[in-house]
Amino acid sequence: xxxxxxxxxxxxxxxxxxxxxxxxxxxxxxxxxxxxxxxxxxxxxxxxxxxxxxxxxxxxxxxxxxxxxxxxxxxxxxxxxxxxxxxxxxxxxxxxxxxxxxxxxxxxxxxxxxxxxxxxxxxxxxxxxxxxxxxxxxxxxxxxxxxxxxxxxxxxxxxxxxxxxxxxxxxxxxxxxxxxxxxxxxxxxxxxxxxxxxxxxxxxxxxxxxxxxxxxxxxxxxxxxxxxxxxxxxxxxxxxxxxxxxxxxxxxxxxxxxxxxxxxxxxxxxxxxxxxxxxxxxxxxxxxxxxxxxxxxxxxxxxxxxxxxxxxxxxxxxxxxxxxxxxxxxxxxxxxxxxxxxxxxxxxxxxxxxxxxxxxxxxxxxxxxxxxxxxxxxxxxxxxxxxxxxxxxxxxxxxxxxxxxxxxxxxxxxxxxxxxxxxxxxxxxxxxxxxxxxxxxxxxxxxxxxxxxxxxx
Ligand code: IFM
Numbered sequence: 001x002x003x004x005x006x007x008x009x010x011x012x013x014x015x016x017x018x019x020x021x022x023x024x025x026x027x028x029x030x031x032x033x034x035x036x037x038x039x040x041x042x043x044x045x046x047x048x049x050x051x052x053x054x055x056x057x058x059x060x061x062x063x064x065x066x067x068x069x070x071x072x073x074x075x076x077x078x079x080x081x082x083x084x085x086x087x088x089x090x091x092x093x094x095x096x097x098x099x100x101x102x103x104x105x106x107x108x109x110x111x112x113x114x115x116x117x118x119x120x121x122x123x124x125x126x127x128x129x130x131x132x133x134x135x136x137x138x139x140x141x142x143x144x145x146x147x148x149x150x151x152x153x154x155x156x157x158x159x160x161x162x163x164x165x166x167x168x169x170x171x172x173x174x175x176x177x178x179x180x181x182x183x184x185x186x187x188x189x190x191x192x193x194x195x196x197x198x199x200x201x202x203x204x205x206x207x208x209x210x211x212x213x214x215x216x217x218x219x220x221x222x223x224x225x226x227x228x229x230x231x232x233x234x235x236x237x238x239x240x241x242x243x244x245x246x247x248x249x250x251x252x253x254x255x256x257x258x259x260x261x262x263x264x265x266x267x268x269x270x271x272x273x274x275x276x277x278x279x280x281x282x283x284x285x286x287x288x289x290x291x292x293x294x295x296x297x298x299x300x301x302x303x304x305x306x307x308x309x310x311x312x313x314x315x316x317x318x319x320x321x322x323x324x325x326x327x328x329x330x331x332x333x334x335x336x337x338x339x340x341x342x343x344x345x346x347x348x349x350x351x352x353x354x355x356x357x358x359x360x361x362x363x364x365x366x367x368x369x370x371x372x373x374x375x376x377x378x379x380x381x382x383x384x385x386x387x388x389x390x391x392x393x394x395x396x397x398x399x400x401x402x403x404x405x406x407x408x409x410x411x412x413x414x415x416x417x418x419x420x421x422x423x424x425x426x427x428x429x430x431x432x433x434x435x436x437x438x439x440x441x442x443x444x445x446x447x448x449x450x451x452x453x454x455x456x457x
Contacts, residue, residue, distance in 0.1 A: 013442055013446050021398055026406030026407070027087060027089070028130065028407070029091070032137075032180065033137055034065050035415040037065075037072040037095060038073070044098075044111065046102055046141065047141075048139060049143050049188070050136075052140065064416075068416050075114075081429060084440065085440070088128060099165065104142070128175070132177040134180060138154070149186075149214070150206065159214070163224070177233055178215040182212065183236055194419060206285035217299070233307065236262075244318070260278055304357055305357055310410070333424050334367050361390075365383070366426065377442070378441035379442050412428060415427065415431070429444055
């Protein structure tokens with residue numbers, strides 16, 4: 001087939017539509033430091049908990065983050081890519097081990113310089129930087145010294161690091177999120193599937209409390225260091241539906257899973273207390289019982305300027321509280337069911353339940369099998385449909401009065417999906433794993449048109 005006929009056969013992009021979202025709605029894309037930066041040995045970066053974890057012998061071997069997408073060295077080209085995608089904003093995280101190679105103590109100026117350069121490049125391209133301070137790459141030294149977030153001290157070190165970052169970048173970066181997805185961070189403490197693999201089954205809520213404390217101390221430190229910035233936190237929320245709505249045990253199990261896995265963070269942030277069932281779990285924590293100290297809860301309930309929500313899927317719980325699949329439901333490479341209606345429902349439900357600040361959907365996207373055609377194109381219709389359906393789901397919520405102000409696709413580019421490696425592809429941009437060449441997928445081309453269409457409203 002010659003390239004002309006191949007081009008002729010390329011399917012047309014689905015039409016970009018206007019969702020009638022609120023004025024000023026922000027369209028962006030997200031990444032995180034460890035998943036894209038690479039350069040783990042460059043410019044004085046210290047080790048994070050992921051280096052020893054992913055270096056563990058395994059068959060097949062883990063993919064490593066040493067190179068990842070080499071965003072650290074290619075950030076200028078990547079900002080060009082973002083401009084091509086028409087992004088209003090780019091959400092990225094700072095690698096704490098680049099700033100404090102030992103987790104605390106001496107600051108590594110070269111690490112700060114990188115984020116200076118990235119922020120300046122973004123601003124020059126008219127793209128607003130949204131920073132997340134902790135997206136899972138804890139300095140290894142803090143794991144060794146304090147057992148990471150299992151120890152309260154890590155929360156104090158996190159506040160010191162937050163102040164350093166805001167002092168350095170806060171003149172140019174307005175939006176600061178403390179943590180990304182505390183619910184997933186604790187997986188590395190209760191089990192061994194994620195770093196730091198502590199395998200302490202009764203540590204989850206204690207670690208979660210220390211994370212919330214870290215969030216609160218970080219907020220305080222940032223606000224003391226600089227005024228005029230906006231600070232928030234990013235929670236991953238998966239609504240939990242009863243597998244059998246007619247069975248009261250299934251209904252109760254779904255409620256309890258939602259409360260103890262997801263809503264307890266919101267209860268703490270917006271109501272100032274944990275639910276009783278979480279207090280019971282905290283009393284039985286590994287390593288000496290309830291970690292809550294006087295004053296913690298009021299610190300955690302300090303007001304935030306925005307709430308970031310990462311939404312991908314919903315779960316269904318049976319009467320025993322186990323998550324069960326929905327037979328025949330479409331799922332992504334991750335096995336996650338695609339249910340945009342649950343997204344709308346959840347946004348409306350939390351809006352009713354809590355007194356919320358403005359919200360941003362800080363992550364949403366789909367890992368799907370991509371095929372690179374002979375002409376080097378990726379016709380990822382499934383991803384376009386997923387994003388389109390979820391933008392429409394947000395629009396239904398905003399029409400019902402929910403204050404959502406922006407949307408970030410996960411992810412700008414295919415990247416390291418933690419222990420699942422590079423095989424799980426979420427990107428608007430394909431990365432050739434041999435050459436690291438970037439190719440915008442059809443979803444990226446469609447997204448740039450969608451942004452333009454919705455900006456014109
Ligand atoms: O890749 C992750 C990201 O680091 C956190 N949120 C979910 C994404 C997809 O699993």
